Amino acid sequence: MLDDFFVRAMVAGIGLAVTTGPLGCLVVWRRMAYFGATMAHAALLGVALALWAGVDPMAGVFAVAALVSIALLLLQRSGALSSDTLLGILAHAALAMGLVAVSAMSWLRVDLMGLLFGDILAVSKADLVVIYAGGGVVLGGLIALWRPLLAATVSADMARAEGLRPDATRIAFMLLMAVVIAIAMKIVGILLITALLIIPAAAARRLASGPEAMAVLASVAGVVSVIAGLSASMAWDTPSGPSIVLAAFGLFLLSLIRAPARPSPPSPEPSP
Amino acid sequence: MSAHPDRDILAEAHGLGVFRAGRWIIHGIDLTVRRGEIVTLIGPNGSGKSTTAKTVIGLMAPDAGTVHRAPGLRIGYVPQSLSMDGTLPLTVSRLLTLTQRCPPDAIRRALEAVGIPHLARAQVHSLSGGEFQRALLARAMLRDPDLLVLDEPVQGVDVQGESALYALIGRIRENTGCGILLISHDLHVVMAATDTVVCLNGHVSCRGTPQAVVSNPAYQKLFGRAAADTLAVYRHHEHGHDHDHDHDDHPEPSTHPRTEEAADHAR
Numbered sequence: 001m002l003d004d005f006f007v008r009a010m011v012a013g014i015g016l017a018v019t020t021g022p023l024g025c026l027v028v029w030r031r032m033a034y035f036g037a038t039m040a041h042a043a044l045l046g047v048a049l050a051l052w053a054g055v056d057p058m059a060g061v062f063a064v065a066a067l068v069s070i071a072l073l074l075l076q077r078s079g080a081l082s083s084d085t086l087l088g089i090l091a092h093a094a095l096a097m098g099l100v101a102v103s104a105m106s107w108l109r110v111d112l113m114g115l116l117f118g119d120i121l122a123v124s125k126a127d128l129v130v131i132y133a134g135g136g137v138v139l140g141g142l143i144a145l146w147r148p149l150l151a152a153t154v155s156a157d158m159a160r161a162e163g164l165r166p167d168a169t170r171i172a173f174m175l176l177m178a179v180v181i182a183i184a185m186k187i188v189g190i191l192l193i194t195a196l197l198i199i200p201a202a203a204a205r206r207l208a209s210g211p212e213a214m215a216v217l218a219s220v221a222g223v224v225s226v227i228a229g230l231s232a233s234m235a236w237d238t239p240s241g242p243s244i245v246l247a248a249f250g251l252f253l254l255s256l257i258r259a260p261a262r263p264s265p266p267s268p269e270p271s272p
Numbered sequence: 273m274s275a276h277p278d279r280d281i282l283a284e285a286h287g288l289g290v291f292r293a294g295r296w297i298i299h300g301i302d303l304t305v306r307r308g309e310i311v312t313l314i315g316p317n318g319s320g321k322s323t324t325a326k327t328v329i330g331l332m333a334p335d336a337g338t339v340h341r342a343p344g345l346r347i348g349y350v351p352q353s354l355s356m357d358g359t360l361p362l363t364v365s366r367l368l369t370l371t372q373r374c375p376p377d378a379i380r381r382a383l384e385a386v387g388i389p390h391l392a393r394a395q396v397h398s399l400s401g402g403e404f405q406r407a408l409l410a411r412a413m414l415r416d417p418d419l420l421v422l423d424e425p426v427q428g429v430d431v432q433g434e435s436a437l438y439a440l441i442g443r444i445r446e447n448t449g450c451g452i453l454l455i456s457h458d459l460h461v462v463m464a465a466t467d468t469v470v471c472l473n474g475h476v477s478c479r480g481t482p483q484a485v486v487s488n489p490a491y492q493k494l495f496g497r498a499a500a501d502t503l504a505v506y507r508h509h510e511h512g513h514d515h516d517h518d519h520d521d522h523p524e525p526s527t528h529p530r531t532e533e534a535a536d537h538a539r
Contacts, residue, residue, distance in 0.1 A: 029360040079293075151370040154356045157331055161349035162371040162415060201359075208361045209395070 002128070005121050006234060012123040012131050013226035013244065016180075016187050016196070019135040021219025022142050023180055024197035025204070025211070026173065029153045033198050034084060035072070038091035039065040039181050040193040044098030047115055047185075051108055052101070058130060058182040065178035068094060073171070118189030118241030120230070127186060134183040138176045145169055150211055188241040199248040200225060203255045221251050280307040282342050282419045282451040283328050289336030290323050297323050299336065300475050305419060310445055310452040312462050312482075315472035316494065321455045322352060322423055324472060328453065329421055345419055348412030350405075352423040352455075362396045364388070368411045382410040385447075386440060401428030405437060413444060420444065420452045438465045459486065459495075 002008055027036050043061045050060025068090055075086045102110045111119070123131075142149070151159040152166035159166045184193045200221035201214070208214035229244030281304060288301040298320035305311050305328070313321045326332045328339055329347050356362070368379050383389045386406040391399065399407060405425050412420055422441065426434040442465040445452055456462045459469065459482060469485040471478045471494060478490040485491050 029357050031357055147371070153360065154362075154367075154370055155351045155354050157326065157351045158349045158354075159371060160331055161329055161347050161421065163347075164371055205359050205361065210361055210363060210366050214361055 008123045009120045014223050015131045015135050016184055017222030017226045018219045019138045020196045021222050022215035024201035025215045025218050027197050028201045034087050036197050037194040038087045040190050041091040042068045042094035043185050043190045045094050048098050048101035061182040062178050065181050069174035116189050116191050118187050120187045120240045131183045134179050138179050141176045192241050192245050195245040199252050203252040206255045285328050285339045287337035288334050291335040305451045305453050307451050308449050310466045311468045312454045312466040313470050314456050314459050319472045320474055321472055346417045348415045348417030348420045350408045350412050350422045364394050364407050365392045367396050382414045386410040402433040420450050423455045441465055
């Protein structure tokens, strides 16, 4: 069954979507969307370095994404520039470095479009193993760290005062994110990874009453997006990565329509 | 309970100083919180109240001075603000179990203790200011803390709600015997509940019982003559309540030197 490229694509996409659901919720709750985009932009540099060093591109992407998050932590600590400025600097410096590095290695044929927009239909059985192993690590890590991650999301001071370790948790979270970006690159491409983190989570928001429910619903929304997007891409010969993202966007729009149908509380204006 | 004063000390700071961005945010601060005692830090914005509290409980490392906390000290913390995004769906029950697991009936009891048992399943975002602060108090109490640290616990609460909250805080102290470190930007509603007031303005400008602090010139300088007058009125006004919350079973107030003026008055 896995000999069919379409089945492999489906299995790969579903594996990724299950992982990006809960991780994406944390990204949204912690207002780290731009951080995810920055790591993704740096992925191209990771690919270039991996090709140069002769290692698996996913390893290169993970290493560079991890380095970028450490650089961000150090720059934030110096406190001279705001986080969004720092992220803008890191994202585009890394992307430019990646583009220069790729073009400098003229002896390599690098499929730039495939890196930018993903090539899910070219997923191999070995890729599947990496995606599911990486996804398993990420989900396991999230489950193990869920309570401190959530507590630190609500208040890092509170978490620290009550004996949790929000700083260590935050670094672990960044590493998990680097893993997801490494495995997501092949599926939706560098430019659209953040979409798969954020849009399913946003679509789940209105339907969930608790954080855990929202995480599960985000995974479901992601899986539905993958199935719908890939099927549409097959039927109408559209690019697969963007089709998945558009399917997720459609779900998000549906969630907006669904919302007013819910019974609203008698008092229309909640106090802050 | 307080027979052995040293054993009752939950946290103690000497000569505390925090240096950030080229200036001392706080300096030379001595502070002790004992079991069963409510210590209130007051001061204008930027006077270092939160910094002092955070340093005392170990959230920040001091650049000068020392902090000692009782071994195994359990802290319950109500932060000044939550960094919670509107996209995070959170019921009150789930808020209560953020930093630790809890059996459902413990959650129910904690919510009953703060008077909001009906809100267990309500979304945190939908709470009023007073309900929200009560939920945060319930959360901190669930830990059965030795030391409760409350950073501006009456934010977004109207005046009546403020008195009710401070009465609640007084009852928490009575029922649990924990020490409370309280931060407030004004003194008037705090008065009934607190034992010791520490008036901050980067350094300790005065300290003592609420009554002693109000009449202290350093306090009047810090908050203005008008504030002191208003307070005098409040004090008069609240005298009846005072008896309810001033506890006979609480030995500290009479045994302690209650007022001392800081040596240095930076302006």
